[in-house]
Amino acid sequence: MGKIKLKFGKKKMKLGEREILVRVPLSKVSNEEFMKEVERILRKSLERAQQV
Amino acid sequence: MLQVKRDKINIYLDANIIYGFFKLNSQKLKKGEELKETKLIKSLRDGLKYFNYFVSKAVEIEIKRRLVSEFNLRRNEANYLWNILVTNLKIAEVEDHTIDWNFILTIVESVKIKKRISNLIHLSIARDNHLLFLTGDLEILSKCKEFYKDIISYKDFVKLLYTLKRK
Numbered sequence: 001m002g003k004i005k006l007k008f009g010k011k012k013m014k015l016g017e018r019e020i021l022v023r024v025p026l027s028k029v030s031n032e033e034f035m036k037e038v039e040r041i042l043r044k045s046l047e048r049a050q051q052v
Numbered sequence: 053m054l055q056v057k058r059d060k061i062n063i064y065l066d067a068n069i070i071y072g073f074f075k076l077n078s079q080k081l082k083k084g085e086e087l088k089e090t091k092l093i094k095s096l097r098d099g100l101k102y103f104n105y106f107v108s109k110a111v112e113i114e115i116k117r118r119l120v121s122e123f124n125l126r127r128n129e130a131n132y133l134w135n136i137l138v139t140n141l142k143i144a145e146v147e148d149h150t151i152d153w154n155f156i157l158t159i160v161e162s163v164k165i166k167k168r169i170s171n172l173i174h175l176s177i178a179r180d181n182h183l184l185f186l187t188g189d190l191e192i193l194s195k196c197k198e199f200y201k202d203i204i205s206y207k208d209f210v211k212l213l214y215t216l217k218r219k
Contacts, residue, residue, distance in 0.1 A: 003132060004136065006132075006136065006139050008135070013144065015181055015182055015183070016182050020146055020147075020149075021146075021147040021148045022106070022145055022146055022147060023145040024142075024144045024145075025135075025138055025139035025142060025143070027139055029136055029140045031089065031097070031140065034136055034137070034139075034140040035089060037132075037133070038073075038074075038077060038087060038133065039077075039081070039087050041125065041129050041133050042074070042077060043081060044129065045078075045123055045125050045126075045129065048124055049124045
């Protein structure tokens with residue numbers, strides 16, 4: 001399974017009187033996709049650690 | 053210009069709030085157990101209707117450092133994992149923050165802070181941006197409310213979420 005493509009954008013946000021620049025996610029990721037990807041990445045790192 | 057919805061509460065997530073998710077699941081994976089979404093992550097997601105979440109570069113640095121050093125992730129994997137968490141919880145990352153070192157200095161001169169100062173850096177950023185600071189750091193929770201009153205624990209967050217849901 002391949003990686004989910006994620007897009008981000010930069011926007012100015014007004015917080016009270018203050019205006020701040022933020023990086024915001026533009027894509028949507030479901031909880032299932034999120035957990036699957038966490039497992040995929042952590043599993044890879046675990047396998048790598050076991051090989052060493 | 054993106055306007056933050058007035059009816060939403062703006063919360064800054066301390067690194068220790070997110071870190072637990074990776075720690076738990078990496079341990080589960082080592083034991084061959086099924087991965088689990090922590091209660092905290094679930095609560096944050098439940099709260100998306102009521103809260104806007106924010107982090108800073110300082111949180112990103114702290115989490116990525118631990119992903120690489122403790123969980124053996126490569127740079128691109130740590131980057132991807134961070135991005136997917138941020139996307140799933142719709143977290144905005146404050147780009148151009150400064151740190152008020154004098155604020156931190158006042159705290160350490162006034163109360164006995166025994167742990168490292170990284171969480172005080174997060175507190176300073178939250179304060180400068182008028183964000184409610186959600187942290188699991190007991191020292192901050194017990195000693196720093198006199199310097200910035202908008203600090204809440206996970207327990208307080210759940211209570212707040214429950215109250216908002218009942219309205």
